[in-house]
Amino acid sequence: MIQLLKLAYRDLGRNRRRSFFSALALGMGLGLLLLMAAVVDGEYRGSMESTIRLESGHLQVRSASYDESKASLAWEDLVENPDGMAAQIATLPPVEVSTPRLFASGIVAVGEETDAVRVIGIDPSSAANAPFSDGLVFGDFLTADDREGVLLGLPLAERLSLQVGDKVTLLINTSNGEVDQQDFIVRGLYSTRTPSYDDRTVFLPLAKAQAITRTENHASAVLVLLHDRQQAEAVASALQGAGLQMVTWEKANELLLDTEEFAAAYMTFLYLIVLGITATVIVNTLVMAVFERTREIGILSAIGMRRRRIMAMFFAESGLLGIAGIAMGLVIGGLLVAYATIQGFYIGDMGVTGIMLGDTIYAHLTLEDTLTLTLLAFVITLLAALYPAWLAARMEPVDALRAGQ
Amino acid sequence: MSLYLRLAWRNIWRQRRRTVIVVLAMGLGLALMMLYDGTVAGFQQAIYGNAIKILGGNIQIHAAGYDRDPGKSPLLPLPDDQTVVDAARAQPQVVAASRRIKTRGLATSREGAFPVGIVGIEPEQELPVSLTAQNVAAGRLLASEDEDAAFIGQGLAEAMGIGLGDRFTLAGGATHDQMRTRTMTVIGIYDVGLPEIEKQTIYIALGEAQRLYGVTDQSTEVVLFLHALGQEPAVIEALAPSLAAYEFGSWETSFPELQAALGTKGGVMNVFSVIILMIAGIGILNLLLMAVYERTREIGLLGAMGLRPGQISTLFILEGTLMGLVGVAVGIVIGLVLNGLLGRIGIDYSQFSSLTEYTALITGRVYPTLGTENLIGRAATVLVISALASLYPAHEASHREPAEALHYV
Numbered sequence: 001m002i003q004l005l006k007l008a009y010r011d012l013g014r015n016r017r018r019s020f021f022s023a024l025a026l027g028m029g030l031g032l033l034l035l036m037a038a039v040v041d042g043e044y045r046g047s048m049e050s051t052i053r054l055e056s057g058h059l060q061v062r063s064a065s066y067d068e069s070k071a072s073l074a075w076e077d078l079v080e081n082p083d084g085m086a087a088q089i090a091t092l093p094p095v096e097v098s099t100p101r102l103f104a105s106g107i108v109a110v111g112e113e114t115d116a117v118r119v120i121g122i123d124p125s126s127a128a129n130a131p132f133s134d135g136l137v138f139g140d141f142l143t144a145d146d147r148e149g150v151l152l153g154l155p156l157a158e159r160l161s162l163q164v165g166d167k168v169t170l171l172i173n174t175s176n177g178e179v180d181q182q183d184f185i186v187r188g189l190y191s192t193r194t195p196s197y198d199d200r201t202v203f204l205p206l207a208k209a210q211a212i213t214r215t216e217n218h219a220s221a222v223l224v225l226l227h228d229r230q231q232a233e234a235v236a237s238a239l240q241g242a243g244l245q246m247v248t249w250e251k252a253n254e255l256l257l258d259t260e261e262f263a264a265a266y267m268t269f270l271y272l273i274v275l276g277i278t279a280t281v282i283v284n285t286l287v288m289a290v291f292e293r294t295r296e297i298g299i300l301s302a303i304g305m306r307r308r309r310i311m312a313m314f315f316a317e318s319g320l321l322g323i324a325g326i327a328m329g330l331v332i333g334g335l336l337v338a339y340a341t342i343q344g345f346y347i348g349d350m351g352v353t354g355i356m357l358g359d360t361i362y363a364h365l366t367l368e369d370t371l372t373l374t375l376l377a378f379v380i381t382l383l384a385a386l387y388p389a390w391l392a393a394r395m396e397p398v399d400a401l402r403a404g405q
Numbered sequence: 406m407s408l409y410l411r412l413a414w415r416n417i418w419r420q421r422r423r424t425v426i427v428v429l430a431m432g433l434g435l436a437l438m439m440l441y442d443g444t445v446a447g448f449q450q451a452i453y454g455n456a457i458k459i460l461g462g463n464i465q466i467h468a469a470g471y472d473r474d475p476g477k478s479p480l481l482p483l484p485d486d487q488t489v490v491d492a493a494r495a496q497p498q499v500v501a502a503s504r505r506i507k508t509r510g511l512a513t514s515r516e517g518a519f520p521v522g523i524v525g526i527e528p529e530q531e532l533p534v535s536l537t538a539q540n541v542a543a544g545r546l547l548a549s550e551d552e553d554a555a556f557i558g559q560g561l562a563e564a565m566g567i568g569l570g571d572r573f574t575l576a577g578g579a580t581h582d583q584m585r586t587r588t589m590t591v592i593g594i595y596d597v598g599l600p601e602i603e604k605q606t607i608y609i610a611l612g613e614a615q616r617l618y619g620v621t622d623q624s625t626e627v628v629l630f631l632h633a634l635g636q637e638p639a640v641i642e643a644l645a646p647s648l649a650a651y652e653f654g655s656w657e658t659s660f661p662e663l664q665a666a667l668g669t670k671g672g673v674m675n676v677f678s679v680i681i682l683m684i685a686g687i688g689i690l691n692l693l694l695m696a697v698y699e700r701t702r703e704i705g706l707l708g709a710m711g712l713r714p715g716q717i718s719t720l721f722i723l724e725g726t727l728m729g730l731v732g733v734a735v736g737i738v739i740g741l742v743l744n745g746l747l748g749r750i751g752i753d754y755s756q757f758s759s760l761t762e763y764t765a766l767i768t769g770r771v772y773p774t775l776g777t778e779n780l781i782g783r784a785a786t787v788l789v790i791s792a793l794a795s796l797y798p799a800h801e802a803s804h805r806e807p808a809e810a811l812h813y814v
Contacts, residue, residue, distance in 0.1 A: 018691050025687040032680050070517030070564060105518035107511050107578060112479040114509040114578025116520030171511060171576050171584045173518030179511060179576045181584050259757055273437050274681060280430035281688040284423050288695050347669050349662055352761050 004309070008316035011289065022285040023324040029278035030329025030377045033271055035336040037373060038363035039345070040267060044260045045364050048253055050194050050356035053131045056252035057223035058232045061085065064245045066220065071105045071118075073175040073213050073220075078102075079244070082219035083123075089224055089239065094231045099126035100219035102209045106172040108152075108202065110160045117156070117202050119172050121209025121219070128225055132190045132203065139164035139188030142205050149187035149205070153198030155349075157189050164188060170202070175214045182212060194358045195349035221247075256355045275377060279384040282321060286314055286388035297392050298400025307393040314389035315382060322381030326374055337365045409716075413723035416696070417731075423692050424728060430685040431732025431787055432739055438678045438783045439740030443747070443776025445667060448754075448767075450774070452663065454634075455599065455766040463637050464629040465654040466493070466644075471625075480508055480580050482623035484650060489627045492647055498636045503530035504624035506614040510577035512557075512607060516566040522606045523577045525614025525624075534630040537595040537608070544569045544593035551610045555589040558603025559596035567591060575607065580619040587617060601765035663763045682787055685732070686794035689725050693798035697721070704802050705810025714803035721802050725795025726788055733784045744776045 012019040052058060066077045079085060082100030089098040102121030107114055122129055124142040132151065133141045142151050150170065152162065162168060164186050171181040184204075191198055210216050226232060229249060236246035250257070290297070297310060340363035348359055417424050466489055468481045483489060486504050493502040506525035511518055528547040532538035537556075538546055547556045555575065567573055569591055576586040589609070597603065615621055631640060637655040645653065658664075697704070707717060751770030 018694060021687050021691050021694075025684045028680060028684050028687075032677070032684075036677075067517070070519075072515075072517035074515055105511055105513075105520055107509060107520065107576065107584065109578045109582055109584055111582060112481060112580055114480075114584075116509055116511070169582055169584060171586075173511060173513040177513050177515040178574050179513055179518075179586055181576070181586075255757070255760070259760065262757065270437075273433060274684070277430045277433050277681060277685050280426050280433075281684065281691065284426045284688055285691060287422060287426070288691075348665055352662075352666075355760065 004312055004316045005320070007313060008320050011293075011313075012317055012320055015289075018285055018288070019321065019324075022281050023321050023328055025281040026278050026322065026325025026377060026381060027328025027332050029274050030326060030373060031332030031336055033274055033373050033377075034329065034333030034365060034370065035340060035363070036267065036270070037369040038337045038365035039340060039361060040263060041366055041369060042341070042364035043357070043361045044256065044263075046358050046362060047256055047355045048249075050192070050197070050358055051253055051256065052225075052229070052249050054192055054194065054197050054356060056247065056249050057128070058226040058229045058249045059224040059236055059239075060221040060247040060252070061089070061224065061239055062221045062245050062247060064243050066245065068247075071103050071173070071220075073102075073104060073173060073215055074177070075175055075215065075218060078175075078215060078218035078220060079222055080218055082217075082222050086123075086222050089222060092235060092238070094226050094228065094235055096225045096227050097127045098222060098224045099123050099128045100206060101221050101223050102206060102213065102215060102218075103220040104172050104209065104213050106170055106202070108156070108160065109169040109171070110162060110166075113160055115156065115160065115200075117200050119170070119202055119204060119209065121204050121206040121213075123206050128223055131192050135190045135192045137189050137191050139186070141188055142203060144205050144207065146187065146205050147208055148183070148185050150184040151188050151190055151203040152186055153201055154189045154191040155195055155199045156202070157186065159199075162186055172209075172212055174212070175218075180212055180214075193360065194356050196352055197356055199349070259355065271373070271376065275380045278325075278377075279380050282318060282381055282384040283387055285321070286318060286385055287391065289317070290314070290388050290392045293392075294395065294400050297395055298397050298402075301395070301397040302401060311389040311393045314392055315385045318381050318385035318388075319378075322378045325381065326377055329377065330370075330374070337363050341365070409720055409723055410727075413720055413727050416720075417724050417727055420692075420696075423695075424731075427685070427688040427692050427728055428732045428735050430688050431682070431729060431791065432735030434678070434681045434685045435733060435736025435783055435787055436739035436743060437681065438674070439736070439776035439780070440743055440747070440773075441674055441776075442778045442780075442783075443740075443744040443773035444752070444771075445671070446776070446778050447748070447752075447771050447773035449667075451771045452660070452763050452766045455602075456660070456763075463631040463634070463655060464640060466627040466629070466648070467625065467652045467654065469650050469652055471652050480506070480578065480618060480620060480625055482620050482625055483627065486624045486627055489648060489651060492644055493627065493629050493640075496640055496643055498631045498633075498640050499629050500632055501530055501534045501630040503527050503628050503630075504611060505626040505628055506611060506618060506620055506624050507626055508578045508614075508618055510575055510607070512561065512565065513574045513576070514565040514567055514571075516564070519561060519564060519604060521561070521575075521604070523575070523614070524606055524608050525611040525618075526608055527611050531628075536597055540595050540597050542594045542596035544591065546593055547608060547610050549610050549612060551592065552613055553587065553589050554592040554609065554613075556593045556595065556608040557591055558600075558606065559594055560600030560603030561607070562591065562594050563600070564604060569594060577618055579617065583619065585617045585619075599766065605765075660763045662761070666761075678783070679786065679790070682790045683794075686790045689728055689791055689794040690797060692728075693721055693725055693795050694801065696724070697798050697802045700802075701805065701810050704805050705807045705812075708805065708807030709811060718799040718803040721799035722792055722795045725798075726792045729788045729791025732791070733787050736787070737780070737784075740776055744773050747773045748775065 086098040086100050104119040106117050106119040124144050166186045232248040344360040344362040346360050468483045471481050490502045493499050508523050510523040512521050572588050572590050575589045579585045641653045751772045754771045
């Protein structure tokens with residue numbers, strides 16, 4: 001085996017330039033695939049994180065009859081005494097923070113312009129609001145007793161030409177199926193760098209939101225953030241009670257997970273094509289090597305080398321090419337991924353509302369993806385040696401010896 | 406030149422096996438691009454085809470300033486809508502021209518609240534050409550004298566838990582910072598098979614919209630329905646000079662986010678395709694490098710016969726480019742076959758339709774086109790990369806000393 005590798009190594013060294021370029025082709029292919037895998041994974045990881053941070057939390061406790069797509073404010077669809085429930089949940093050891101949220105639908109109107117928004121009532125003092133309070137760009141964050149302040153997303157405010165201190169009319173649905181409207185003052189503008197969210201979400205203090213929607217002492221959900229998200233199921237079953245439903249982050253991200261699966265199938269197809277193209281370069285290199293060394297192969301078999309061993313020699317060559325190519329690929333891919341992880345790709349607003357897609361994708365390369373792709377590249381390189389090795393082993397010693405004379 | 410071409414053509418087939426493999430790699434690269442182009446075009450067709458039918462009209466005409474900011478839809482009345490309608494009807498491609506008022510609103514019931522677009526229409530004008538009018542599931546169409554009556558989608562009716570004859574609250578943005586809230590009765594329900602889209606729009610009579618939203622005797626939009634898709638540019642061109650104070654929009658401009666998304670993805674795909682083709686290009690580079698060695702004596706001979714280094718370079722670059730050209734041919738065949746198959750089977754995208762406002766327009770499966778949309782550009786990329794890959798071997802070949810090369814065994 002060692003001897004075989006030595007032989008293969010020397011053979012590759014005979015045409016150094018060609019071997020280098022073949023390995024480079026593999027390296028470029030692998031580097032590209034690593035980047036792609038990292039970007040796709042980064043995209044989904046980012047969306048998942050955003051959904052959890054901005055929207056779903058790790059767990060939401062809702063009334064059993066609540067339907068997320070309807071944003072009903074009827075009392076029977078809401079959680080009663082949410083403050084008390086949140087305080088109680090917060091005492092559980094796995095829970096980091098717990099806070100009530102009220103979800104309503106509304107319209108903001110400024111001048112001739114109107115826009116549909118989601119109105120969320122929040123407890124301004126809760127640490128769960130970190131994405132919004134840290135993301136404050138202008139003005140101040142809300143306070144619990146603010147009766148006329150509203151917090152707007154930056155893109156929405158820009159579209160409506162609103163600034164801090166401006167007046168805005170807000171129309172919101174109420175618990176009895178009607179609407180109520182009131183003027184508010186823009187207290188602050190926030191940005192979570194998630195266009196689809198910032199563009200259509202406005203915040204009110206919970207007490208004010210309850211007052212205008214006539215849902216006193218009720219909330220749509222109690223949002224729970226955990227220290228470790230794997231414990232969501234355990235906490236959910238601990239909290240399960242009559243008339244309540246538990247929505248874990250996994251359930252809230254179903255669409256995202258489905259999309260990811262769909263994308264994964266597409267990616268596999270792409271991986272195979274890229275590696276297939278790479279393989280042709282290696283096939284060609286080895287085929288050339290077989291024909292250059294026809295006499296040599298004749299000699300080797302004349303002095304008793306078995307066909308299998310001749311084949312093995314070519315597999316050893318492709319294996320070495322594969323290792324060199326993978327090394328290059330890891331370097332190329334590593335550099336690309338490092339750049340994409342730190343700098344990210346700015347994509348702007350793609351109008352994706354179904355999942356929380358940020359305006360910048362930061363790559364994230366998992367060990368699993370790296371290993372899978374490396375292994376796949378190696379296997380395909382070895383497979384690429386099949387045809388040249390078969391060509392070499394098929395030669396008749398006598399004919400091969402005579403070749404080129 | 407034709408002599409070089411003949412030489413190059415013969416040369417690339419001297420080692421048939423190698424060339425076939427290289428050409429296959431190039432072809433696969435091109436086929437992959439075609440697959441992408443075909444899928445994107447399929448998506449666009451699926452989205453736009455339905456967009457025109459459901460969202461109304463091939464061309465929308467607004468007052469100047471309406472489209473100043475993307476995503477805005479102000480209640481900006483047209484200065485003289487009758488002139489616009491008359492001018493449009495004079496065009497032979499226009500089937501119908503109808504005035505509308507569009508505003509945003511909130512529809513609420515005990516079940517919940519839903520942001521909707523409220524569209525005031527002229528029923529007599531639109532109903533013959535509108536898809537919603539042809540798909541009435543219950544009740545009746547709007548009539549122009551209807552009051553407090555709404556024509557809503559099946560998707561919205563289900564979500565709101567209301568049916569024919571039921572009442573619900575509809576609040577809409579009016580002019581001058583005002584909101585007008587009104588209790589409406591459902592007089593008809595349409596079902597176009599796209600629940601997500603049906604949730605987005607409520608139709609009322611134009612007269613009622615004018616009264617409710619403070620646009621007395623005016624409208625904010627004129628929509629034109631054309632005989633066929635693709636006639637938009639000609640109609641806009643014909644109308645634009647006489648309607649200088651108006652803005653024209655067509656289905657192409659109606660989804661700015663879709664354009665942005667496709668632009669970004671297209672850019673990524675372009676970079677991606679160049680890298681893939683570069684990998685395949687390494688195949689050409691390696692092959693030609695080998696050819697340079699194998700043909701050392703031959704190159705010496707050519708040099709001795711008086712071919713200048715530049716001419717020898719040209720020969721090798723031609724060989725590389727020819728391989729690229731054959732690759733293009735192979736790629737087109739593979740691409741057409743793959744897209745042809747995929748175009749028959751289709752891609753099931755229905756479970757993701759709620760992802761964006763524009764994918765909500767996709768019904769069932771998406772059928773890719775043949776993917777020839779960007780073929781010229783893609784093929785040019787293949788040829789350029791093939792030519793670039795042959796530069797280095799060509800340089801090597803041209804720098805051989807004829808005398809030494811001739812002695813080479």
